[in-house]
Amino acid sequence: MPAEAAESVFPQLEALLPHVQKPIQYVGGELNSTVKDWDxxxxxxxxxxxxxxxxxxxxxxxxxxxxxxxxxxxxxxxxTYSVWPDLEALMREHHVPQFTxxxxxxxxxxxxxxxxxxxELGYTNxxxxxxxxxxxxxxxxxxxxxxxxxxxxxxxxxxxxxxxFIDCAVIGDGEQAVLEVTRIIRAWKEEGRPGxxxxxxxxxxxxxxxxxxxxxxxxxxxxxRIARVVPNRSGVPWRVSKHTVMDLxxxxxxxxxxxxxxxxxxxxxxxxxxxxxxxxxRFCQAGMITRPVRERSITGIGEMVDKGLKATGFEEVGLxxxxxxxxxxxxxxxxxxxxxxxxxxxxxxxxxxxxxxFNIDLANELTRNGRRSGLTFAPEGGSERIRKVINKxxxxxxxxxxxxxxxxxxxxxxxxxxxxxxxxxxDDDVLQIADMATRVIQKGREVSGSNDIRCTVSIGGxxxxxxxxxxxxxxxxxxxxxxxxAKLRDKIRGDKKYGRSIGFRYHDGKPGIVxxxxxxxxxxxxxxxxxxxxxxxxxxxWREHFSYDRWMNCADKALAPFGVDVDWYTTRExxxxxxxxxxxxxxxxDKDWLWEDWQDALDETEVEDCRWTPCFDCGVCPQMDTSIQxxxxxxxxxxxxxxxxxPAAGGGR
Amino acid sequence: xxxxxxxxxxxxxxxxxxxxDFQRAFERALRRAEVPMAYSAGFTPHPKVSYAxxxxxxxxxxAEYLEIALTEPRDPERLRALLDESLPAGLDIxxxxxxxxxxxxxxxxxxxxxxxxxxxxxxxxxxAVDAFNAAETVEVQRRTKNGVxxxxxxxxxxxxxxxxxxxxxxxxxxDHPCAILRLVVRHVTPAVRPDDVLSGLRAVADLAPPVPAxxxxxxxxxxxxxxxxxxxxxxxxxxxxxxxxxPAAATAAATAPA
Numbered sequence: 001m002p003a004e005a006a007e008s009v010f011p012q013l014e015a016l017l018p019h020v021q022k023p024i025q026y027v028g029g030e031l032n033s034t035v036k037d038w039d040x041x042x043x044x045x046x047x048x049x050x051x052x053x054x055x056x057x058x059x060x061x062x063x064x065x066x067x068x069x070x071x072x073x074x075x076x077x078x079x080t081y082s083v084w085p086d087l088e089a090l091m092r093e094h095h096v097p098q099f100t101x102x103x104x105x106x107x108x109x110x111x112x113x114x115x116x117x118x119x120e121l122g123y124t125n126x127x128x129x130x131x132x133x134x135x136x137x138x139x140x141x142x143x144x145x146x147x148x149x150x151x152x153x154x155x156x157x158x159x160x161x162x163x164x165f166i167d168c169a170v171i172g173d174g175e176q177a178v179l180e181v182t183r184i185i186r187a188w189k190e191e192g193r194p195g196x197x198x199x200x201x202x203x204x205x206x207x208x209x210x211x212x213x214x215x216x217x218x219x220x221x222x223x224x225r226i227a228r229v230v231p232n233r234s235g236v237p238w239r240v241s242k243h244t245v246m247d248l249x250x251x252x253x254x255x256x257x258x259x260x261x262x263x264x265x266x267x268x269x270x271x272x273x274x275x276x277x278x279x280x281x282r283f284c285q286a287g288m289i290t291r292p293v294r295e296r297s298i299t300g301i302g303e304m305v306d307k308g309l310k311a312t313g314f315e316e317v318g319l320x321x322x323x324x325x326x327x328x329x330x331x332x333x334x335x336x337x338x339x340x341x342x343x344x345x346x347x348x349x350x351x352x353x354x355x356x357x358f359n360i361d362l363a364n365e366l367t368r369n370g371r372r373s374g375l376t377f378a379p380e381g382g383s384e385r386i387r388k389v390i391n392k393x394x395x396x397x398x399x400x401x402x403x404x405x406x407x408x409x410x411x412x413x414x415x416x417x418x419x420x421x422x423x424x425x426x427d428d429d430v431l432q433i434a435d436m437a438t439r440v441i442q443k444g445r446e447v448s449g450s451n452d453i454r455c456t457v458s459i460g461g462x463x464x465x466x467x468x469x470x471x472x473x474x475x476x477x478x479x480x481x482x483x484x485x486a487k488l489r490d491k492i493r494g495d496k497k498y499g500r501s502i503g504f505r506y507h508d509g510k511p512g513i514v515x516x517x518x519x520x521x522x523x524x525x526x527x528x529x530x531x532x533x534x535x536x537x538x539x540x541x542w543r544e545h546f547s548y549d550r551w552m553n554c555a556d557k558a559l560a561p562f563g564v565d566v567d568w569y570t571t572r573e574x575x576x577x578x579x580x581x582x583x584x585x586x587x588x589x590d591k592d593w594l595w596e597d598w599q600d601a602l603d604e605t606e607v608e609d610c611r612w613t614p615c616f617d618c619g620v621c622p623q624m625d626t627s628i629q630x631x632x633x634x635x636x637x638x639x640x641x642x643x644x645x646x647p648a649a650g651g652g653r
Numbered sequence: 654x655x656x657x658x659x660x661x662x663x664x665x666x667x668x669x670x671x672x673x674d675f676q677r678a679f680e681r682a683l684r685r686a687e688v689p690m691a692y693s694a695g696f697t698p699h700p701k702v703s704y705a706x707x708x709x710x711x712x713x714x715x716a717e718y719l720e721i722a723l724t725e726p727r728d729p730e731r732l733r734a735l736l737d738e739s740l741p742a743g744l745d746i747x748x749x750x751x752x753x754x755x756x757x758x759x760x761x762x763x764x765x766x767x768x769x770x771x772x773x774x775x776x777x778x779x780x781a782v783d784a785f786n787a788a789e790t791v792e793v794q795r796r797t798k799n800g801v802x803x804x805x806x807x808x809x810x811x812x813x814x815x816x817x818x819x820x821x822x823x824x825x826x827x828d829h830p831c832a833i834l835r836l837v838v839r840h841v842t843p844a845v846r847p848d849d850v851l852s853g854l855r856a857v858a859d860l861a862p863p864v865p866a867x868x869x870x871x872x873x874x875x876x877x878x879x880x881x882x883x884x885x886x887x888x889x890x891x892x893x894x895x896x897x898x899x900p901a902a903a904t905a906a907a908t909a910p911a
Contacts, residue, residue: 010666014666015864015865017669017711018711018865019865022671023669023710023711024667024669024670024671024674024710026669027666027667027669028666029665029666029667029741029742029743030741031678031681031740031741259678259681261667261670261674261675261677261678261741262674263673263674263677267677309684310685311685312681312685313680313681313682313683313684313685313739314681314684315680315681315684345692345698
């Protein structure tokens with residue numbers, strides 16, 4: 001990049017800011033943000049979370065990579081987020097390119113644009129950002145001075161729908177992967193960029209851990225299914241592996257979490273207490289693709305919380321993971337932190353999904369000083385039968401016992417999360433949710449001796465995801481989902497005695513169909529994404545921006561030449577033989593094991609958790625050369641005695 | 654309970670901080686700096702902070718004020734330095750005095766503003782200012798939540814002049830024509846903001862800056878009718894502190910580790 005192309009665009013942007021909503025989100029300058037000297041760095045990353053700042057800023061993945069990269073000598077990382085349509089229009093009118101919020105340099109001036117996709121609904125936002133950056137939308141049209149566009153995050157485990165738009169994808173944990181990519185880019189630049197862009201991508205692909213869609217051809221059968229996916233040049237692997245960080249204590253990031261000035265969706269100090277999950281819930285992509293379980297030690301957690309709170313001033317700590325109550329030392333962690341912060345008005349939260357009495361003890365501990373407002377559980381399925389299908393092993397009696405304990409301990413509200421449209425589901429499975437909620441209220445009134453208790457049922461449509469046993473399953477159509485939810489609503493509202501104590505929240509089935517199309521789509525779906533973007537589609541995760549009709553109209557037109565349609569991608573059941581679009585991306589899971597687990601689901605057979613039963617051969621550990629890493633370490637979390645020894649403010653040194 | 658009054662700024666790009674944003678950032682800074690805050694009683698206790706008269710989002714300021722209540726006395730200057738360190742650069746805590754008098758808010762009756770009009774020739778600005786000053790009333794409109802409201806922007810203005818040189822705090826480079834206005838405006842209800850005065854200049858003289866004006870509050874305080882100046886609202890507290898040292902502060906200073 002010529003030097004002048006890397007100048008800050010802030011002066012031009014500044015003139016536009018008085019005319020847009022919440023301008024603070026575009027100015028950067030957050031506490032703990034980093035701006036490194038441009039000229040003294042030779043590898044420069046622009047990291048993007050392709051959604052609004054208020055959603056993107058708290059994202060742990062971006063925050064971790066931002067810090068890991070900026071700690072390296074000669075490497076800089078800056079952040080960029082999707083701009084709202086009001087600013088987008090002004091930027092187009094005044095020719096202001098997509099910029100990073102740190103130094104307001106144009107994204108096009110960076111070596112890499114790394115996008116983190118937690119959800120597929122960010123794809124159109126990526127196209128907006130590319131276009132605003134002046135980077136060609138399709139990888140094949142890019143030149144030597146365009147950044148390498150790299151996708152990561154959970155959605156990248158099937159990058160095929162965006163294969164035309166990205167140069168490469170990295171699947172799995174990013175901490176070590178970004179450093180390896182940095183090393184390769186640096187070497188290539190030092191050598192004078194031999195072989196251009198293609199050579200760089202080839203060097204990345206050769207590692208086996210970076211997927212370059214352009215190096216693979218997809219061949220189709222006459223019926224529209226995929227015949228095979230093959231490398232189109234020698235030296236690139238048939239399958240690309242995910243990355244796994246093995247010792248979380250060696251990666252205590254973020255150390256200095258960003259503290260935004262603007263209001264964001266999560267305003268707390270988050271600590272990831274373990275990564276991975278082997279509960280084996282069959283609908284859960286996150287649980288499947290992040291195996292094995294790797295715990296952060298109790299002492300490592302204690303240190304991160306302490307340092308993080310000091311660095312940020314947050315008043316809440318979130319202990320994150322896919323099922324936080326499952327940490328082998330969670331009891332000691334909760335008690336230790338509650339002791340430590342007893343006098344500090346620091347709130348502790350745990351995304352609590354497990355339905356058992358132990359969870360209530362934990363919740364009690366974490367709310368020692370505070371309010372006991374609401375507890376959340378996720379039975380996911382309404383009937384005993386469907387819970388066996390999805391392998392969410394909780395009986396209705398367990399649930400009732402658990403909520404009885406909760407109401408008995410002073411909790412006033414219980415939230416229950418469910419899904420609609422699970423494989424083999426009938427109306428009856430969903431209608432049983434109403435019965436369950438009724439029993440919860442009955443029991444709650446009995447235990448608490450009060451009518452002033454509530455139960456909220458929250459339910460959304462199930463979307464089958466790649467790399468799960470349900471990857472072959474038919475998705476329920478939007479119409480059937482809506483019908484089923486309407487029946488459930490009527491049943492709950494019709495209950496004269498308990499209905500008023502039961503809240504009902506649901507999401508209609510339409511966005512789920514678009515998510516389903518993008519989740520299990522192949523390269524042909526890229527034409528749909530592009531058409532939607534060109535038709536004005538943005539911010540698909542936002543109800544007020546999402547347009548189902550636009551997606552369906554664009555899909556009809558864009559898919560017609562291929563002889564497939566939205567139903568083909570969503571409501572169609574796949575067979576064992578079918579080549580799935582993501583088969584060449586290796587999450588470590590053995591496809592035959594996934595298929596057997598799918599058959600077990602249909603037979604209503606449950607599978608245990610391999611943390612406390614023998615291995616059931618999902619394939620991840622041998623394939624990825626990894627192993628389960630869990631405690632207990634036997635160590636205790638002590639209160640920090642140094643605290644308050646000398647008052648810091650005004651009284652310190 | 655000790656009360657401390659602080660003057661703070663919104664500088665550079667952080668002038669886009671809204672008042673709500675500032676409140677959150679400030680309360681976090683209080684926790685980072687481990688300030689022994691007094692909390693309100695009630696179900697959800699809040700640290701006791703009184704904010705006075707915040708500048709609108711998008712305008713810079715050298716003179717914002719707030720007051721905090723502490724459960725243990727602290728040296729104001731050390732407290733200031735700690736809090737300043739705990740906030741992002743641009744939101745700077747620049748002054749701290751212990752409250753010795755009542756009614757800080759009552760002493761904030763007027764503001765001095767600087768309006769930088771990039772791309773406007775100083776002569777044009779001067780003509781518009783003269784027209785504005787000569788007018789008896791200048792009706793302007795502002796869009797509010799309840800629709801468009803019309804009001805007079807002239808009577809609250811006690812001083813408006815086109816500055817010859819600028820003592821600018823603003824952060825934009827200027828090699829083009831640029832006019833600088835200095836505005837003294839009383840705090841009245843409904844408030845007359847710099848934006849309203851700019852609308853007034855447009856109304857009386859068709860002054861239309863090509864880019865948004867960079868507006869900075871330079872001072873806030875009691876308006877002295879005789880001299881026509883705005884006085885330092887913390888001065889009475891400072892004077893009282895100089896004559897009678899507060900017993901609590903003296904103790905704190907004596908026990909603080911060196």
